[in-house]
Amino acid sequence: MAEAAEMIPSISLTNEVLSLDRQSEEWKAMTGKVRGACEAYGVFMLDYENIPLELQQILFKTTAEMFDLPMETKLQYKKPSPKDGGYALSNPYMPLNESIGVYGEEEVRAFEKLMWPQGNPQFCEVINSMTAKVHELNLLLLRMIFESFGIEEYYKEKALDENIICNLRSMKYRLPKENEDPLGFATHVDKSIITILCQNSVHGLEVLSKEGKWIKINIPEGALVVFAGDVLQAWTNGRVEAVQHRVVMSGDKERFSCGFFFVPKYGVSVEIPPQLVDEEHPLRYRSFVYSDYVAKCLTSTRLDALESFAGI
Numbered sequence: 545m546a547e548a549a550e551m552i553p554s555i556s557l558t559n560e561v562l563s564l565d566r567q568s569e570e571w572k573a574m575t576g577k578v579r580g581a582c583e584a585y586g587v588f589m590l591d592y593e594n595i596p597l598e599l600q601q602i603l604f605k606t607t608a609e610m611f612d613l614p615m616e617t618k619l620q621y622k623k624p625s626p627k628d629g630g631y632a633l634s635n636p637y638m639p640l641n642e643s644i645g646v647y648g649e650e651e652v653r654a655f656e657k658l659m660w661p662q663g664n665p666q667f668c669e670v671i672n673s674m675t676a677k678v679h680e681l682n683l684l685l686l687r688m689i690f691e692s693f694g695i696e697e698y699y700k701e702k703a704l705d706e707n708i709i710c711n712l713r714s715m716k717y718r719l720p721k722e723n724e725d726p727l728g729f730a731t732h733v734d735k736s737i738i739t740i741l742c743q744n745s746v747h748g749l750e751v752l753s754k755e756g757k758w759i760k761i762n763i764p765e766g767a768l769v770v771f772a773g774d775v776l777q778a779w780t781n782g783r784v785e786a787v788q789h790r791v792v793m794s795g796d797k798e799r800f801s802c803g804f805f806f807v808p809k810y811g812v813s814v815e816i817p818p819q820l821v822d823e824e825h826p827l828r829y830r831s832f833v834y835s836d837y838v839a840k841c842l843t844s845t846r847l848d849a850l851e852s853f854a855g856i
């Protein structure tokens with residue numbers, strides 16, 4: 545049973561905070577807060593003024609329309625490999641969940657043409673506008689974490705702004721039938737650097753605390769959830785640990801969520817910054833190319849996929 549009382553940290557990036565001088569003590573305190581939440585929990589809730597509630601509401605209206613398309617239409621968007629996104633039907637492992645991954649602006653247009661041959665320009669507009677805002681936020685958070693660890697030079701040297709992309713996967717969870725297991729998404733860690741998640745107003749997300757307790761996440765309307773993925777775990781030499789999470793359905797409403805997975809571009813290697821390796825923190829991971837990791841481990845349900853692929 546998940547514990548309802550325990551809370552994960554909540555951070556607010558208001559326009560006032562965003563306009564702080566990046567050299568100021570207040571800004572440094574904010575970067576410390578983001579890093580601290582990642583280190584202590586691997587997840588936090590975020591209030592971010594640049595992504596208003598209305599945009600999320602339009603996003604979920606669009607998402608519902610997309611899932612309402614006839615099955616044969618959705619099946620046209622099946623991809624040979626899940627690493628390229630595509631439509632994923634529910635399966636015996638996760639019978640309540642179906643999802644559609646549309647990765648990249650070009651794909652958004654291709655997907656629109658395939659799903660709505662008569663056109664649906666609002667679809668592209670909403671998805672691209674939301675993705676652009678989340679991408680900007682992702683970069684900001686990653687930069688804050690790197691700055692707080694004192695490795696902003698590494699961030700610049702590796703040109704991470706240019707070497708990272710944002711992949712969108714939308715999910716729909718149907719209600720379980722009587723006596724059916726309410727598990728919507730099985731326990732996993734994300735194979736991303738950071739994942740930013742938003743949901744319609746239906747809760748169900750749970751994260752595993754370091755003490756081994758499941759914590760229910762009741763996301764306030766309009767807020768976002770930020771997860772550290774296992775690539776951030778490698779990049780910080782294990783200072784940040786990817787958090788295990790799952791979805792458990794309850795209540796009487798379908799759940800929709802959109803996950804924005806922030807990952808290194810094809811061929812980009814993850815090299816552990818030497819500044820984060822010392823006697824107290826020996827090197828935990830070898831350098832690896834993210835696309836090789838994904839090619840080998842994306843569909844693995846092992847919780848220790850990163851350790852087995854790149855652990856020392």
Ligand SMILES: O=C(O)CCC(=O)C(=O)O
Nearest residue numbers: 715729734749791801803
């Ligand atoms: O639907 C959710 O809230 C979580 C989905 C998730 O964890 C994922 O897609 O990696």
Ligand SMILES: [Fe+2]
Nearest residue numbers: 732733734789
């Ligand atoms: Fe996840």
